[in-house]
Amino acid sequence: xxxxxxxxxxxxxxxxxxxxxxxxxxxxxxxxxxxxxxxxxxxxxxxxxxxxxxxxxxxxxxxxxxx
Numbered sequence: 001x002x003x004x005x006x007x008x009x010x011x012x013x014x015x016x017x018x019x020x021x022x023x024x025x026x027x028x029x030x031x032x033x034x035x036x037x038x039x040x041x042x043x044x045x046x047x048x049x050x051x052x053x054x055x056x057x058x059x060x061x062x063x064x065x066x067x
Contacts, residue, residue, distance in 0.1 A: 002026060005050070016046060 002025045006015070009030025016027065025042075031049040053062050 003028065006030070020046075 002023065004019050004024045004026070005028040011027070011029070019027065026045045026048060028048045028050045030052065032051050033049045035044070035049055037044055051062075
């Protein structure tokens with residue numbers, strides 16, 4: 001695996017370094033915002049935000065908030 005999602009979004013410099021040493025290249029935190037990545041900008045791959053979705057929320061309702 002090359003991607004890691006931090007449980008509950010908790011991490012520090014040591015956890016990132018350890019995961020990098022193990023070969024992980026992409027890390028997901030729990031901040032809910034849109035990521036802006038540019039080709040070749042690999043430095044941002046270690047701090048990718050994500051949107052959490054509860055099972056009770058339909059896909060339609062989830063994507064409505066981005067309208």
